Amino acid sequence: MAIKLFDSLTRETRELQPSQPDGLYRFYNCGPTVYAPAHIGNFRTFVINDVIRRLLELDFGKEKVKHVRNLTDVDDKTIKRAREEGRSLAAVTKQWTDKFHADCAALNCLPPHIEPTATGHIREQVDMIDVLMRKGHAYRAPDGSVYFKVTSFESYGRLSRVKERELQLGAALKATAADADEKEDVSDFALWKAHKDEDGDNAWDSPWGRGRPGWHIECSAMSKKHLGETIDLHTGGVDLLFPHHENEIAQSECCNGRTFSRHWYHSEHLLVDGKKMSKSLGNLYTLDDLTAKGFSPMALRYALLMGHPRKQLNFTLDSLHAAESALKTLRSFRATQKPTGGDASVLEPVLAALHDDLNTPAAFGALFSAIHQHAAKVDQASFDRILFALGLKLDEAAAPKAEAPTAVAALAAKRWAAKQAKDFATADALRKELAAAGWSMLDRKDGYSLEPLKK
């Protein structure tokens, strides 16, 4: 089955195919800036990309996919954070890289094959800027910064269809851009940023003086190093469309003289309470915020996949409740299925939906239809294949069971004794007492357990 994905550049839904003789599929996914915990909006993008990775593995073979996702570990934000905390840049980025990895693991995202860092690829970036300088696509400003000359690349604006707009916005931009005075044109962007006092020790030598790389160049340099000059798929959130990806195309194609990426895919934003998340609105959640409320990471993953990846998804705590319940249904369904010997075709529509431009909500629809209408034909092996594609783990939720207070435990013991003695009137009365105390008693044949009452 061919994987079809919308291509932001051609605005068509196109098939994914490896382009080179080695049959390797080259996949680059723009990663996070590691200066704080990633929020659930970031994770929507990473979870969606994880499903792409999984589909590629399923279709092309595990060894035929090379997935690269970078870590931006030097930029204004990381440097600022380090300065505020009086720590080294490396200490700050290490802390948040570790946290990012832990969160990704909790969300069952497959680790990329290579996770390059900007600071680990200064040489490659400098080399690339050097080529751009020599080819006349870049210039050194009086302060020692190097800028990419946007007018030197005629296709600039093709991805974001932004060309005309630039002129109109020129005046406004000029007034706000910090480096407006240094640039020849407001649309030009930094390849190399000359060292400033607030950068501290975070500077490297270059032919143009000490400084640090601009943000966009890292992806161009790192994808070239690890995947080659032309890659098969480049992805990220919509906000990266402009200027980040537009700039990457300009740099890479001017430097290498060939197509940078054959396919572009952008996932839409997660909204919280109908708005884009932001600290100022106070609607920004991290994974930890949600687990602290008792939700499982898997429920978040499920909730993030409930909407079509190319449509804004409005996240609410209610959607997390729905996700937990749906997961529970899938979990108990799987437990009752035979290991093998079913009819795998029953679940084909699920994979078909995923292959059709990553239609995750339709995939869930097909999944539930299948297990309700053809339950007897589904076996665990084919079911697990679907779970793999979606990246769902159905292990029992690891939420630690709350310990009942001794008074409650005593009531429960009393009720169990009454029940054993078939004194149901007393048993029922005690159940009510337990409920009043906020606890629910779950009977089994051979014993019982206590759970805090759900609100």
Add this chain to the structure above:
RNA sequence: GGCGCGGUAGCCAAGUGGUAAGGCCGAGGUCUGCAAAACCUCUAUGCGCCGGUUCAAUUCCGGCCCGCGCCUCCA
């Protein structure tokens, strides 16, 4: 101002020129003393509003209203 996206049941959310997937919640039921769990059934004559095209529109076209995103660091 420019570019783009969306408005489908209480909530979330697919989808199609021929009469609305699925999840959650809710209701009823089966099964267990009760409860819980599990399973089964039910839940939009309707798809923002107004026109148009058509034998037929939620689906195409036009207008309008509302919401959101990008254009500046941003997944």
